[in-house]
Amino acid sequence: YGRLESLGIPVIKPFLCFGSPPLDWHNVRWYDWYRMQHEKLGHTFGHYIGTFPVISTINPDFIKAVYVKNFEEFGDMVDNANLKDIMKTIDLAQGEDWKNLRKILSPTFTSGKLKKMIDPMSEVSAKAIENLKKLVKTGKPIEVKHFFQAYALDTICRCAFSIDTNALEDDDHKLIKAGREIFQGFAMTNWMETIGNLIFYFFPGLETTFPTIMYPESFYKLHDLTNDLIKERKASNEKFDDFIDKIIEVCNDANAPVSPDMIKAQGSIFFAAGFETTSNCLSTLCYTLAKNPDIQDKLYEEILSVLASNEEIDTESINNLPYLDAAIHENLRIHPPIPIQERICKKDVEVEGLKVKKGTYIRMPIYAAHMNPDFFPDPEAFNPDRFLKENASSMKPYTFRGFSGGPRICLGQRFAMVEMKICMARLLKSFKIKACPMTQLEYKAGDPFIMGFDSIYLTFEERS
Numbered sequence: 024y025g026r027l028e029s030l031g032i033p034v035i036k037p038f039l040c041f042g043s044p045p046l047d048w049h050n051v052r053w054y055d056w057y058r059m060q061h062e063k064l065g066h067t068f069g070h071y072i073g074t075f076p077v078i079s080t081i082n083p084d085f086i087k088a089v090y091v092k093n094f095e096e097f098g099d100m101v102d103n104a105n106l107k108d109i110m111k112t113i114d115l116a117q118g119e120d121w122k123n124l125r126k127i128l129s130p131t132f133t134s135g136k137l138k139k140m141i142d143p144m145s146e147v148s149a150k151a152i153e154n155l156k157k158l159v160k161t162g163k164p165i166e167v168k169h170f171f172q173a174y175a176l177d178t179i180c181r182c183a184f185s186i187d188t189n190a191l192e193d194d195d196h197k198l199i200k201a202g203r204e205i206f207q208g209f210a211m212t213n214w215m216e217t218i219g220n221l222i223f224y225f226f227p228g229l230e231t232t233f234p235t236i237m238y239p240e241s242f243y244k245l246h247d248l249t250n251d252l253i254k255e256r257k258a259s260n261e262k263f264d265d266f267i268d269k270i271i272e273v274c275n276d277a278n279a280p281v282s283p284d285m286i287k288a289q290g291s292i293f294f295a296a297g298f299e300t301t302s303n304c305l306s307t308l309c310y311t312l313a314k315n316p317d318i319q320d321k322l323y324e325e326i327l328s329v330l331a332s333n334e335e336i337d338t339e340s341i342n343n344l345p346y347l348d349a350a351i352h353e354n355l356r357i358h359p360p361i362p363i364q365e366r367i368c369k370k371d372v373e374v375e376g377l378k379v380k381k382g383t384y385i386r387m388p389i390y391a392a393h394m395n396p397d398f399f400p401d402p403e404a405f406n407p408d409r410f411l412k413e414n415a416s417s418m419k420p421y422t423f424r425g426f427s428g429g430p431r432i433c434l435g436q437r438f439a440m441v442e443m444k445i446c447m448a449r450l451l452k453s454f455k456i457k458a459c460p461m462t463q464l465e466y467k468a469g470d471p472f473i474m475g476f477d478s479i480y481l482t483f484e485e486r487s
């Protein structure tokens with residue numbers, strides 16, 4: 024203790040060796056806690072987790088420095104050189120490993136590759152809408168999270184792994200279960216899990232010694248799945264120019280800058296990142312549109328003007344839906360699936376007048392910034408106009424961070440946007456989304472990584 028107090032920022036006083044309250048992490052909605060603290064204490068404040076110092080900031084200049092100018096000191100989420108290669112998914116990879124992985128993985132979603140993915144995405148979305156029509160005929164409200172999880176899984180598997188998972192038709196698909204567990208596995212639900220988590224702060228590096236405790240079982244299931252896909256592809260001798268081909272190419276290259284274990288680990292992050300975030304975002308968007316019928320009508324008009332006579336969706340039609348693009352971004356502002364971001368300081372450095380010591384965590388709460396009236400006036404209001412091109416100049420850079428920013432910006436951002444636009448264009452063209460007595464969005468407590476909820480029920484009225 025004492026490292027933050029000397030910086031001259033407000034600090035939440037720690038309790039004994041346990042850190043700053045609240046200590047019952049499993050009962051806390053972290054995204055909301057940071058929002059309230061920033062409203063009370065200003066754009067930057069300090070607190071402790073155990074004895075670890077944490078600077079929490081929504082100051083866009085500070086964040087820009089962390090993301091870009093001081094990337095050398097703040098480029099990584101963890102500082103653990105001993106992490107095994109098989110656990111080094113790109114989000115956890117550090118320094119040169121991260122640079123090499125990013126260079127290898129970035130070409131997965133180039134403009135040319137994305138263009139080729141539009142047809143398979145369009146096919147999966149058409150199938151999803153047919154499936155939805157069948158569900159609607161039962162006359163019961165639809166649980167949209169499950170529906171969109173299946174859609175997101177089928178899309179990422181078809182586009183990145185060239186496999187048909189058909190999760191839309193298989194209610195109990197094993198990959199959906201694994202994808203769900205991987206995120207739920209990090210949430211804390213009781214005192215035991217809270218204390219278990221705190222132990223990692225007292226003994227940094229413990230995850231290297233006991234990786235099976237740190238990572239949920241489903242993480243390893245996804246590893247096995249990547250391995251199976253690689254074996255099948257090798258046996259079939261087929262080439263798809265997809266992510267699995269890329270893994271095989273790197274594994275076969277003796278001079279590759281990353282090990283076979285490390286490149287295989289990226290299979291899990293593609294599954295996980297491409298699944299929960301997108302389905303979460305599409306579900307909350309439907310919820311928001313059900314509550315804002317006027318905006319839904321405006322979207323319908325735009326979609327009809329682009330897709331009226333044409334069932335085919337192509338790059339041109341996707342680029343001609345600016346209001347849908349804006350509505351997705353505005354929904355990401357109010358419901359960012361990843362609400363908090365963290366970096367670790369790896370070298371003493373001065374940022375925005377603060378002397379930050381090595382080992383300090385920098386938390387950059389995304390939701391707290393998105394809901395702060397200093398950056399977004401009337402933050403509770405769902406107003407897609409904020410994200411229209413003509414209004415873009417009034418938004419300060421590094422205040423909206425739904426996909427993060429700087430060199431570590433979400434690798435799948437463009438893929439996710441195209442995937443969500445195709446799905447919503449088809450859905451809103453066919454249905455009017457409505458709230459029903461079962462409709463509610465209740466975020467869970469205890470989850471530091473995801474704004475997670477169990478379900479959202481809505482009704483869909485087929486348009487003539």
Ligand code: HEM
Nearest residue numbers: 113114296297300301304361425426427431433434435439
């Ligand atoms: C609505 C959908 C999505 C949202 C809101 C989202 C958001 C984010 C955010 C906020 C980060 C930064 C996390 C951090 O720095 O702590 C991130 C990183 C990442 N995302 Fe996404 N994401 C989405 C979809 C996807 C998809 C579809 C993929 C892949 C297919 C993907 C792959 C990744 C990867 C690999 C990283 C780590 C990048 C790096 O460290 O260099 N994401 N995403």
